Amino acid sequence: MLIERRLWRRLLSTVALGIAIGVIASVAKAQSSAGPTFDVASVKQNKASVDGRSHIYSSSTSGNFRTANVPMKALLQQAYGLPESQIFGVPEPVSSAMFDIVAKVDSTFDVQLNLLDEEARKAQKRLLLQALLADRFHLKCHKETRELPIYALVVTKGGVKLVAAQSNGLLINGSYGKLTAQGLTTDGLARELARVLGRPVEDKTGVPGRFDVTLQWTPDEGPARLNGVSIADPPPSIFTAIQEQLGLKLEPRKGPVEVLVVDHVEMPTEN
Numbered sequence: 607m608l609i610e611r612r613l614w615r616r617l618l619s620t621v622a623l624g625i626a627i628g629v630i631a632s633v634a635k636a637q638s639s640a641g642p643t644f645d646v647a648s649v650k651q652n653k654a655s656v657d658g659r660s661h662i663y664s665s666s667t668s669g670n671f672r673t674a675n676v677p678m679k680a681l682l683q684q685a686y687g688l689p690e691s692q693i694f695g696v697p698e699p700v701s702s703a704m705f706d707i708v709a710k711v712d713s714t715f716d717v718q719l720n721l722l723d724e725e726a727r728k729a730q731k732r733l734l735l736q737a738l739l740a741d742r743f744h745l746k747c748h749k750e751t752r753e754l755p756i757y758a759l760v761v762t763k764g765g766v767k768l769v770a771a772q773s774n775g776l777l778i779n780g781s782y783g784k785l786t787a788q789g790l791t792t793d794g795l796a797r798e799l800a801r802v803l804g805r806p807v808e809d810k811t812g813v814p815g816r817f818d819v820t821l822q823w824t825p826d827e828g829p830a831r832l833n834g835v836s837i838a839d840p841p842p843s844i845f846t847a848i849q850e851q852l853g854l855k856l857e858p859r860k861g862p863v864e865v866l867v868v869d870h871v872e873m874p875t876e877n
Contacts, residue, residue: 641733642669647709649742649874652676660704666727669711669719669734675704678871682747685735686866687728691804692754695868700743703873709738724776739871746870754863756806757856759796761813767853768792771816782830783841785821792854795819799856802844806863811854823847 652675660680663672673681678700679690686693711734719727739745776789778798785798795817796809822841824830829840841847849855 641737642715642730643737644709644734645712647707647738648877650706652704652706667720669715669731671707671709671735673705673707675706677704681739682866685732685739687732688864688866689800689804692806692863692865694865696871700871700873705874742874744870744872747866747868749864749866751862752865753860754806756808756859756861756863757803758808758810758859759792759799759854760810760857762849762853762855765853766813767851768817771818783823783825785819787819789816790819791816808861821847821851
């Protein structure tokens, strides 16, 4: 009888140990599969902007992220890769508030980040910001498809006027009424035009390859000014400029568009 009890106790101990090991392994697996997070982060509502402008500072080679006087929609655009025109449901008072963020990763993250290609780095940095918004703003959101006004980027009857790229890299610079790029695809051009126009632009050109692009136009706000005086001979509207300078045009249409819908978001928890 005594021997049977000892064997039974040993059996129970073995089962308990196996369960414990299984739990530890499950926790370790869950932790390893979790997305990246910032090591430290400061989030504050901006109440005294110096110049009234919004600033986002983010290096392609580092996971560190900093903003000054930035609205929630701009943060969502950074986190989910959709333009502000495709983001819906941000409530007050979050919608009208502006935020200052200083978020840093540990050094090992940057080492691993720089082993990835450009698109993979962007994806990791978006996951960082998504985690921050969920943690500090209690953000809950989802993506869905809606029928919305769009532009289709197509080739004019006269044909494209795009110049083949002279290098393998990608470089994009935008300023008031001007876009310059090296190594840009027509799909990439459509994304840049969508940012300018505030409406989705779909690439329907069917033109392969990468191109060096220079596009100059006069924004709706008026021509650029030098020392307070409008420049002479300002360029045309963006629609005319695209046709004349690139041999492409924008056609208004309606189509299915991926949008981000905010289900819940709060003012940030204090540091």
